[in-house]
């Protein structure tokens with residue numbers, strides 16, 4: 001469910017016509033629905049209400065401060081993957097005691113920053129990283145809270161770039177190796193073992209891989225107890241629940257929770273969840289304006305003012321985003337490539353898409369763009385990044401202004 005719906009021929013976000021906002025703020029433009037964000041977080045979090053749990057929104061999906069603050073006010077913790085994300089989360093009022101820190105390449109500076117901030121847990125991805133955390137903690141005279149990110153070797157059946165829990169992936173530590181590392185951590189006065197973590201991938205549309213992964217880490221927790229008398233408090237099963245971009249039918253968060261709660265309850269641990277996409281994906285759209293249309297050879301092109309620097313998912317993963325006319329004219333459909341202005345053939349929003357015939361000046365809503373949209377955007381081709389706007393019922397406000405040309409060169413020297 002989301003709040004981007006037609007009234008007659010006009011696409012609305014909550015109570016505001018999308019065209020009104022695009023005309024006022026300009027395009028390309030990221031538009032988010034507050035009501036949808038609130039509902040997605042609440043439904044997800046409530047689904048686990050019957051067990052001790054902490055929902056740690058995954059900041060990299062969309063790291064805008066207003067969105068972080070909104071989710072934080074609903075009780076969210078966060079999953080971060082860099083020092084910069086810790087900085088954002090704390091600035092947005094998230095308690096460091098609700099921050100879990102994942103990622104294969106944490107630097108010593110980031111580790112120090114996380115430790116002095118007082119985060120809940122490091123999800124550690126290698127032996128050397130564990131050593132580094134121990135040594136930084138020692139230099140600060142404190143104990144670092146650690147979980148090892150184990151690799152449960154389950155196939156999430158998703159795009160290879162976003163599958164992370166297979167043996168061949170760079171993420172996590174194989175269960176066998178992790179056993180020894182936990183024993184080592186238990187002997188280290190500068191480490192405090194808090195949990196076990198895993199994250200098997202993203203845009204997962206089946207329940208089985210999640211259940212398999214949780215079963216493996218529950219079994220692993222039991223092994224830790226029996227072999228090394230180590231007790232963990234948190235089981236972090238990562239994020240990855242998929243959303244509907246086109247025809248996918250991912251499990252509803254309630255089904256997802258129902259499949260996991262018994263197992264989690266029996267473990268006696270507190271469950272940590274790290275949803276990203278499922279919270280913000282369908283709460284945002286990218287609004288773009290048609291610049292030109294042209295026919296070359298056999299192909300029809302619609303050239304729009306949004307490009308791969310604004311939304312890289314089609315280029316990077318061949319991801320599908322629905323395209324909707326912001327104002328339907330009920331014109332006949334054509335089949336067109338919808339492309340941006342960037343000097344790369346890989347710069348496209350859609351290939352061979354059936355879409356209502358468009359003219360220069362028309363607006364297109366690129367749907368399901370709230371996750372890994374703005375947060376993956378860049379300045380490639382010296383394009384200022386798009387504005388971000390949050391709609392709340394019948395009002396809206398800019399939560400990140402459009403970048404200017406001055407912004408582009410702000411950090412450079414001649």
Ligand SMILES: *Cc1c(COP(=O)(O)O)cnc(C)c1O
Pocket residue numbers: 058060061079081102103199201202203238239240241274275276277278371
């Ligand atoms: C990216 C990521 C997530 C969030 O994944 P979604 O598919 O957006 O839910 C959670 N945990 C970790 C460790 C991640 O890297």
